[in-house]
Amino acid sequence: MADPLLRVQNLVRRFGGIVATDNVSLDVAQGELHAIIGPNGAGKTTLISQLTGHLTPHSGSVSLAGRDITHLAAYRRCALGLARSFQITSLLRDFTAADNVALAAQAHDGHSFRFFANARKESGLRQKATAALGRVGLADRADVLVSRLSHGEQRELELAVALATRPQLLLLDEPMAGLGVTESARMVKLLGELRKEVTIVLVEHDMEAVFALADRITVLVYGRVIASGMPSEIRQNEEVKRAYLGDQHVVVRHD
Amino acid sequence: MKPPLDVRTAVTVLLIAGLLLLPVYSALSGNVFALTLFTRIVILALAAVSLNLIMGYGGMMSFGHAAYLGIGGYAVGILAQEGVGSGFVQFPVALAVSALFALVIGALSLRTRGVYFIMITLAFAQMAYYVASGLARYGGDDGLTIYKRSDFSGLINLSNRVQFYYLCLACLLGVILLIWRIVNSRFGLVVQGLRSNEQRMQAIGFPVKRYKLVCFIIAGTMCGLAGALLANNTDFVSPAVMYWTRSGDLMVMVILGGMGSLFGPVIGAVVYLVLEELLSQITEYWAIIMGPLLLLIVLFGRGGIMGLLGRFSRG
C-alpha cells in the first residue's frame, strides 16, 4: 500500500513473566477504519497504550505518518495528530461536558500560561467545543456535569473530546463498552460518519459493529496477531473461529 | 435558580467583614491581644491559601510548605542582620528566593506522585530546617532576632499594630483575588484538570509537568510573602517555623476549611487557631481535645467546613 498512516513493527511488551504484546506488527492506511479484535486478555488495551505513549514497548517501533514516535511522550503524540478514547471512561468528572471538550481544544490552541482572563469565556474555544459536541449529538447537554451524564452520553463525550484535538488518527478503545442497543446503533452510525473525515483504529468486542464498519480487521490472541485482513477473510479464518469458540460473539454472520 | 444568599456566601461575607472591622473592635474594647492574635491568624491564613492552590486546586499534596515561611522569614531576618532594613529590598528578595527554592524543589519532587511526593516535599523542608539550624551566624537553633521591622520609609509603619494588621489583611485579600483569577484562567483550568485526571490531560496534549511546576512556584512565592510578614510579626525567625509539624498545621487548616474553595483555608485557619487559643485557656491540655476533634472532622465532615456549609444550603 501507499505509505501507511500508522505503522507498527514487531512491538514487544512484557509484564514480569507475561508477554502482553508479542511481536505485533500492523499497518493502518490513511482514511481506513481498522478494527482490532480478540478475546478478553488478548492485550488490546496494552497495545493501544503503547500506541498513545502511556506505555513504552520493550522493543519494536511505532511510526505515525513516517515519523518514529516509539519513545515520544503522550502529549507530544497528541500534538502530532493522534487522539484516543479510553476503554474505562476517563473524563474530568468535576467539569461540564463543554469544559472537557474546550480543554481539549485549548491544548491545541497555543500555550496555556495565561493567568488572568477567564478561559471559559474564550469564544474560539467554546465554539470548537459546541461544534464537536454537536457532531456527536450532545449539543444540548453541553453544560451538564460529566458525573451527571448517562454512561452512553459519557462514551459519546469521550469521542467529542478526542475530536476536538483535530486528530489525523483516532484510537478508540471499546467505545461501545456498556452501551445498550439503541445507544450502540447511534455510536455505529456516528462512527460511520466520522470515518470519512479521520482515520480510525477501533478496538471492539461488539462483532456486529466491527463487521459493519471495518475496512480491515486484525485479530489479537494472547498478545499475538493471528490474522489480519478484510472482514470476509477473517470470517472464514479457522484459527479465529477457534479462538472465539465458546465466546458469545461467534464470528459467523448470515446476511 | 439558587437563592441569592446561601449559607457559604453569608459566612464568607461575615468573615471578611469581621476581619476588616477587627481593629475597630480592638480599639474600642481595649483588647490588644485580639489584634495580635488575628494578625498572626491572617498571616497563616495567607500561607494556607497558598497551600490550597497546589493542594486543593492542583491536587499536589505538599508536606513541606512551611519551608517557605522560613525562607521568607530568613530573607527578611538575614538582610536585617546585615544592615539592609528596607522593606522594599527585603520583601522582593523574600519572594525571589522563595520562587527559586520552589523551582528547584518542584523540579525534583514533581518527578514523583502520591505519597512519594508527600514524602519528598517533607524531606526538602527538613533539609531547609537543618540548613537554618546550622547557620550559626544567624542564630542557628536559637533563631534570629529582628530588631527593626521592615522599613517602608513613610509609606506604612509596620511597628504600628493597626497598620501592620491591615497590610497583612490586604496581602491576604489580594492573594485571594489573584488566585480567583488564576483558577478560572487557561492556566487554572489546566491545573484543575490535572487534579481531576492527569492521564486524560496528557492524552489531550498537555505537557503536564510544566504546569504543575509553575503552579508550585506560584504557591511557594505566595507563602514566602507570608513568611516575610510572619518574621515581622514576631520580630523573630527560627528554624522551628519550618519543622515538618508546622507544615502539618497548614495542611490541617486547608483540609479543615475545605480544599479547593477560595475562602476555605481562611475559615480553616481562623477556626483552627481560634480553637487552639480558646481551648488552651480552658485547659492546659487543649491538644487532648483538639486531636480527637480533628479525627472526628475527618471521619464525618466531608469537604471540610465549606463542605458542611454547602450541605446546609442545599438542605
Add this chain to the structure above:
Amino acid sequence: MLLLIEQILNGLQFGLLLFLLAAGLTLVFGIMDLVNLAHGSLYMMGAYFAATFVAWTGSFVLGAVLALGATLLLGIVLEFTALRHLYGRDHLDHVLATFGLILFFNEAVRLIWGPAGLALPLPAWLTVPVQILPGIFYPAYRLAIIVVALAVALLLYLGVMRTRIGMLIRAGASNREMIGALGINIKLLYTLVFGLGAALAGLAGLMQAPILTVQIGMGENILILAFVIIVIGGIGSIRGAFVAAILVGLIDTLGRAFLPNLLRQVLSGAAASTAAPAISSMLIYLLMAIVLVLRPEGLFPAGRR
C-alpha cells in the same frame, strides 16, 4: 580504626532500630494503604510504658515484656476504635486524622507523666562492655539491641515468607480485593497487622529508651526517618525497609562521626563545626532525594500499589 568499627556497629544498631520502626510502618501502609503519622506515638508509648513498668517491677526484662504487651494492646485498641474507619479513604484524610492522634498522644502523655521526660536506667549486667574481637570492646546493651533486632527481622522474614498468615499478608499487599474474595476475615487480619506494627514500634521505642531520653515528641523526630526509609526502600517492602534502614543508620552515624573531621580538612575550624551537624542531618534526606529522582518507586517496590 577502633573508632571506625565502633561507629559502624553503632550505625548498624541505629539502623536495625529504625528497621523495626519502619517495618511496622511499611506493613501498615503496604497492606491497609494507611498513612499512619501516629506510628511515632506508638514508639513513644513503648518507651514510656517501659520506663514505668521497669520502675514498678524492678526487672528490666519483665518491664520490657510488659511494655511490649501494652503497646500491642494499645495498637489493637487504636485500630479497632479509630483507624479502621479510615481504610479506603484519601491519604489526606489519613494525614489529618493521625496528625490529630499525635496531638492527642503528646498531651495524654503530658497529663499522665508530666512534661519532663523519664529516664530508664540499665541493669548492671547490660552495661558491661563485651569483647567482640581481640582488643575491641562494645557495650553489651547495644550488642543486645543488634541481636534482638536481627532476631525479630529473621522472625518477620520467616513469618511473612513461610507461613500461611504471611502469605495472606503478602497477597494483601498486592491485591486487597482478592483476599476478601477468598473469604478470609479481612477485619481480623488488618487488626493483627496493625497490632504487629504497633508492637514493632513499641519494641523500637523501649529499646531506644535507655540510650536516648524518654520524652514527649520523641516520636515525631524519628517518624520522619522511618518515612524516609520506607520511601527509599519501597513502600510495602520489608526487604526494602531492611536495606534502607541499615543504609540510613550507617550513613547517619558515620556521617555525624566523621564528617566534622573531613570538613575540617577543607574548611576553617569554625565553619566546619557549624556546617558539619547541618550537613550530617541532611545526608539522609539527600539520599532520599537522589533515590526518588533516579527510582521513584524506591529500591525494592513491592508488587503493585
